Amino acid sequence: MAIDTSVPLDKDAADKNRAGKNETPSTRLTGRARLVLFVLCAAQFMVALDFSVLNVALPVLGSDLGMSTSALQWAVTAFALPSGGFLLLFGRIADLYGRRRLFLGGLALFGAASLLATFAWNPASFLAGRALQGLGAAAIVPTGMALLTTTFPEGPQRDRALGISGTLMSLGFTVGMVLGGVMTDTLGWRSTMGLLAVFTLIVLPLAPGLLAESRTPERPRLDVPGAITVTGGLLALIYALTTAAERGFGGADVLVTLVAGVVLLAAFVIVESRSAAPLVSLPMLRRRTVAFGNLGGLITFSMMSTVVFVLTLYLQEVLGLSAFRTGLVFGIQGVLSIVAGSYASRLIGRFGARRTLAGSLLGQGLLTAGLLGVGAQSGAVLATVAVSLASMCHLGAIISYGVTVTSGVPDEEQGLATGLVTTTQQVGLTVGIPLLGVLATTTGSGLYEGVRTVLALDAAIVVAVALLVALGLRRAR
Incomplete structure (x- = not known):
């Protein structure tokens, strides 16, 4: 089904329309x-x-x-x-x-x-x-x-x-x-x-x-070829990446399934471009809000999962903290995430989902860079403060990218839009540790230096994507 592009694509446009009509919808829930x-x-x-x-x-x-x-x-x-x-x-x-x-x-x-x-x-x-x-x-x-x-x-x-x-x-x-x-x-x-x-x-x-x-008012036939290729591609890709996190990319099964996943996903794009009732609407994927919103979501999940992984190694293996004390560090992180969640919707209401997403990504990247100050003998306090603040920005990115991607999408395609959002989450949580996290233990310069290398790469990627998302969403219509 074609999407009406006259619908505001995100909170920024929606706010302007409501302001023009002098509407002030309440956030109070029954x-x-x-x-x-x-x-x-x-x-x-x-x-x-x-x-x-x-x-x-x-x-x-x-x-x-x-x-x-x-x-x-x-x-x-x-x-x-x-x-x-x-x-x-x-x-x-x-x-x-x-x-x-x-x-x-x-x-x-x-x-x-x-x-x-x-x-x-x-x-x-x-x-x-x-x-x-x-x-x-x-x-x-x-x-x-x-x-x-x-x-x-x-x-x-x-x-x-x-x-x-x-x-x-x-x-x-x-x-x-x-x-x-x-x-x-x-x-x-x-x-x-x-x-x-x-x-x-x-x-x-x-x-x-x-x-x-709730469902779509019409019931077109399910796109079986699209379902087979995308499901097979995702299964192969996730298997390859999760297995690589444990054994590295050298195994034959990892390489075969990784190639198979890429081929199947490429075939999926071809199938969808020719299908009368595609599983995924390619025009939806071409929306800048969908494309750049999901890019932001992919990076915020993958890079923060990597930070948590390498900090766990750092706190226990480098500083010698117990599992319980390490858990307390992430417990503080969780409490501050709740605080951030209570303010995220207010930031979106004031600045719009697009600006909140780009700003949250930038904050996550800069605070991850702050973790480079941890030492080989001490640094638990700095790690706790920096990862907690970075997680607050991370949560702002999670919420604003969900709003960005789903805003302006008709109700009959919300399942598809949210499916893309949650697929991005799953893939993001899967790819970060295999692609970056394993460097912490394989650099050959020791665990401490390996952790610092991963944190530096992580921060650079998040900052670069934050700027890319800001530019891409600024040009969205």
């Missing part, structure tokens, strides 16, 4: 709207928690289930493959056949899979549970965001809703790192998976009575 927001945000928080809650439990898990050290990467990969590979497909299926229906199905699958992982009796049953969790997450994330953007009208209410959602998603990653260690030490690794099942039992009963069904 009681029912608050409950809807709670259900959607709780589901997103739960999925974000699942990304990190298991990380520190892996050694204990491997010993309990008899998994070798090399096999432990599959505890992460088994989730990452379906959760990233099926996002676009599920987002489009939700557009065509019902977002509420797929959201509820994803929640039910996620809860059942969490129970399977909790009571896993061998590696195969555990990995099956993780893979089914990933499949459920692939249904929950794009449909949850699409339900949010179609429930709350474009403007202050949607900006506020996206701000809360982005804050909780960012907080979920941080809380998972801290909570995972505490729960593993006190209750065992199975409690981390059981926690996710409990979350599902809280959210799932509330959702049917609160969420209204």
Whole structure:
């Protein structure tokens, strides 16, 4: 379906139109709207928690289930493959056949899979549970965001809703790192998976009575060739990058799947250009707000995940901090992220989503550069302050890029738009550590110098992309 380009493409244009009409829409939410927001945000928080809650439990898990050290990467990969590979497909299926229906199905699958992982009796049953969790997450994330953007009208209410959602998603990653260690030490690794099942039992009963069904008014045929090529391409790419994070890029399986992923995604673009009912609208991808917004999202996620990874190495391996004290550093980061989330929608309302995105990226890059001041003997305080402030900018970028990409998109294509947003998140979280993080341990000059090298490259990339995004969005129409 063609997109009406007369619709304002982001908050900047929308603000001007409302100002011209002397409109002052309220950001106040009704009681029912608050409950809807709670259900959607709780589901997103739960999925974000699942990304990190298991990380520190892996050694204990491997010993309990008899998994070798090399096999432990599959505890992460088994989730990452379906959760990233099926996002676009599920987002489009939700557009065509019902977002509420797929959201509820994803929640039910996620809860059942969490129970399977909790009571896993061998590696195969555990990995099956993780893979089914990933499949459920692939249904929950794009449909949850699409339900949010179609429930709350474009403007202050949607900006506020996206701000809360982005804050909780960012907080979920941080809380998972801290909570995972505490729960593993006190209750065992199975409690981390059981926690996710409990979350599902809280959210799932509330959702049917609160969420209204939404879908496109027309039902064109699903673009099967496009679905096969994009899903296969994303699966191959995510597998290659997550495996490379553990073993490097030298393995034959990594190289083969990396090439296959690139070829399949190139084939996807060709298929979509010739399809009567494409899975992804190429005119949408040519929008500057969509293209540069998603570029900003990709960089903010990939580069911040890299910072967290190398700082974890620095704090524990260089400074000798315990896992608990390292968790406290990221706990402070999480608290300040909540503060940033409460102000992000106000910044968007005042300066517009485009300027907020570019400014947040620039702040993240400059504060990452500030981490270069950490020393080989001390630097925990500087690391805590700098990464916390950088994370506040990071959260501003998360929220503003979501607003930028989804603003001006018709309701019938919100599932596709939010599918692109969440695919960017997943790919961003996947590519940073394999591409940059591994340099910290492979530079040959020692871990401390390796960490500094990664931080310098990370900061340079974020600052460069911030300027590129600012220029690209400034020329958007």
